Each structure stands twice: as C-alpha cells, then as structure tokens.
Amino acid sequence: MPFIDRTSAGRLLAENLVDYFFIDPVVLAVPRGGVPVAYQVAQALDAPLDVIVVRKLGLPFQPELAMGAIGEDGVRVIDTETVSAVGATDEEIHAVESQERIELERQIQRLRSESSRVSLVGRTALVVDDGIATGSTARAACLVARARGATRVVIAVPVSSRQAATRLRDVADEVIALETPEPFYAVGQWYLEFDHTSDEAMTALIADSRHPELRVAGAAGATGTGPHRVDAPVKPALRDEDLSVGPPALGLRGHLTIPDDPRALVVMGNASGSGRHSPRHRFVTASLNQSGLATLLFDLLTPLEEVERTYVFDIGLLGNRLAAVTTWLSDEPGARGLGIGYFAVDSGAAGALDASVHGQVDIGALVSLGGQPELAGPCLSMVTVPTLLLVGERDATVLTHNRQAQSALTCENRLTVIPRATHLFEEPGTLQEASDLAASWFTQHLDPGPAPL
Secondary structure, eight states: OOBSOHHHHHHHHHHHHTTSOOSSEEEEEOTTTHHHHHHHHHHHHTOOEEEOOEEEEEETTEEEEEEEEEEGGGOEEEOHHHHHHHTOOHHHHHHHHHHHHHHHHHHHHHHTSSOOOOOOTTSEEEEEOSOBSSSHHHHHHHHHHHHTTOSEEEEEEEEBOHHHHHHGGGTOSEEEEEEOOSSOOOGGGGBSOOOOOOHHHHHHHHHHHHOGGGOOTTGGGOOOOOSOOOOSOOOOOSEEEEEEESSGGGOEEEEEEEOSSOSEEEEEEEOSTTGGGOHHHHHHHHHHHHTTEEEEEEESSOTTGGGOHHHHTOHHHHHHHHHHHHHHHTTSTTTTTOOEEEEEEETHHHHHHHHHHHSOOOOOEEEEEEEOGGGGGGGGGGOOSOEEEEEETTOHHHHHHHHHHHHHOOSSEEEEEETTOOTTOOSTTHHHHHHHHHHHHHHHHOOOOSOOO
C-alpha cells in the first residue's frame, strides 16, 4: 500500500529502526525528498541530522531517468548498463554532469550556509531517502559517506526496488527498506502525496533538529511538501483514479482526476522518465486541479519503450497516441463535453503540436513546459491552437530551441521565461509559477462547454 506522505513514511521507518543498534549514528538525508523522512528518523534515534548532497545525472533525452549520479568530494557514479542500453555518448554525459555540478555546488551553499558538516569519522552513517528506484543516487551517497570517514554505512528507506536494494549491498553494510514492491517504476508511485520539497522546508527541519530550543513553528510536523497552495477546502473529486487509457491494444496507463464542477480538462501525455509517477508532473496536475481543471496524466510510452531513443523522439507516434487517448477520453463519464487542452514536456511537446494538427481532435489550448517544440518541424506553421511556451531562464539550450520554434508559429502564442529555473524547475517557487501560468492560459482559452455527464 502507498505511504500517505514523506512525514508519515519517516515515522514508520523510524519505528522500525529503533529496534536496531547503531554505534554513534549520524542520519544523512538525501535532498530533497529524503529530508522530511530523515528528520523523523533522527528524532526517534536522538541522532544528529545532516544532509549528504548528491545530484542525479539524467539521460540527455529523459532527464528524470538516471544514468548515474555525482556527489560531494568529487564522487561520480555512472550506470554503465543504462548508458550502454540507450547509447549515451561521452560528450552527452559530460554535458549533463557539468550542469549538475553547478547545481550541486548551489545546493551545498544553500543547505550549509549556516551550519558546518557533522563529522562522520569513526561513526555509523545512516543514509536516508524517500525511496530508491535505480540506486545511482544512493550509491553516490554511500561513497561520499565513506570518503568522509564513516566506518559503517547503512541505507534506510521506506520503499525500494528489489533490484536496486540488492545491488547497493556492495557499497552499503546494510540496506533497510520497509517495502520492496514489484514492478517498481518510480518512487512517487508509492506515495499518495509526493510534492516538491522546498529549500525552506529542508532548512527549517535541519535547523529544528540541531536547535530544538529554537524550534521553527510547525517544523516538527512539517511534511516538506513544498509551496503548493491551500486556498480553500477542496470538494471531493468526481473521479480520482488510476486506469487504462486509450485503445486496449496500446497498453497505456494513466491517472484521471475530475474535480467537482470542472471548468475544462487538461491532457498531459508524457514520454519522459517516470511519466505519471514523476513528482514534477504530479505537482503540476495537483495545481491545475486546485484551479478547477480536470486532468488526465498518462504515459505515452510503455516502460520498455521509454528507454529507447527511437520511441522517445518518434513525434508521429507520440502524436498519434495522444490523439487516440483524447478521442477515447471523450466518452469517459465526467469528461464528456469538457473543453480539452494539452500540457506537455520534453519531446511530448512536439507530439502535442503534431496531434493538434494531424490528430483530428478538437484542442482549445496547449502549454509546453521545458519542451522541445522544434521537433515538430514543418507542422509548426500549421498549428492553430493558442500555444504557451514555458522555459527556465537557466535552461539555455532549450530556451534557444523554443525561440526558434516560436518564430515558426503563426497561431496565437507566447514564450515566457521563468526566472532562476533550470530544466526540471527544482528551484523554490519556479514550478508553482509555471503551473499558475499554465492554469491561467487554459482557463483563458478553454471553453467550459456544457456541464459534464
């Protein structure tokens, strides 16, 4: 069964760990999502809490799918099997690593600006994260802990894939996971609430752990779920469920949320990384739901297809699948009669543009977040759907490509640059700002139509 949220998962993990005997332990949280989990563990064990900063190296064409990780003290881990399977070149790996090194240093400065590292020399390092999918990040964290002098390294998480847990035993003295479900696609799949953890939430929990006498109001019970709004009591949704989407032969899965009295419906088909389980994608859909928009978040590709470049960049295939699911959706209870918009990321943006032109579907608005609309090629000049392009200020290559794509569009369009944001919009407030802009675009352009059946 899924965990409620990171705080709840941390308490359950802490209850399990108090039965173990750790010599002079230090709890090391893996930012971001590991901090609220580790906070609960540190409190239960009466142990110091610190962070161990690592960054995932995402595939060049699938940023949320790890091909390795880097960490403090020059630690570098490459998943050679994944790199070989997808054919990533040394140049591509170097480009991703260079960008992530910059973000690694920024995160170290933010999280350690007011406190020094807790010494690990001769101690037990208890590495805690919210979960483990491939294990690249956890492996890097273990190597960092060893380099800092830990005599024993233990990994403790609420949930892990079985394969990753087995592989990590060559760098950790022990791997503790409350749950090891299979199949395992993404950590977020096993949480009911899995929102972005802000810098403010992390620093508050760390400060509270080190200085309980100066406890930040609410820190002990904080979920660390980030900056999403809670404007008013939310009415029960008409539908909120995982389901098979589109023609059965496609074998696609998604999550449909239809709030009470929806204004319109946004279809978000993803061909990138963890798809519908991605915390980033789920954050966006939750924000759109709060704005009164129904959402269908689904995977354009099967798990086997999404690691193949040929599928990820087959724009015609992505467009055809998106159109097929849109047609199927028109007969779903609660969705009939709603105006429909597309929200897309990465290569899915080109697929959405293609579907709006060739898919024989009636689309009222389109939003691309850090997308690759230029991959739509000649069909850009044929797009008639009002299109909003959202790009991070620090996502230089994607920003250049979006400007080129915008110059080919003849429909109503806008390119908005989100200050401070990188490709995954991990910086505080940036993903919320992008979500708000998307919600405004959809509500402005989508005809609410008749009441849904």
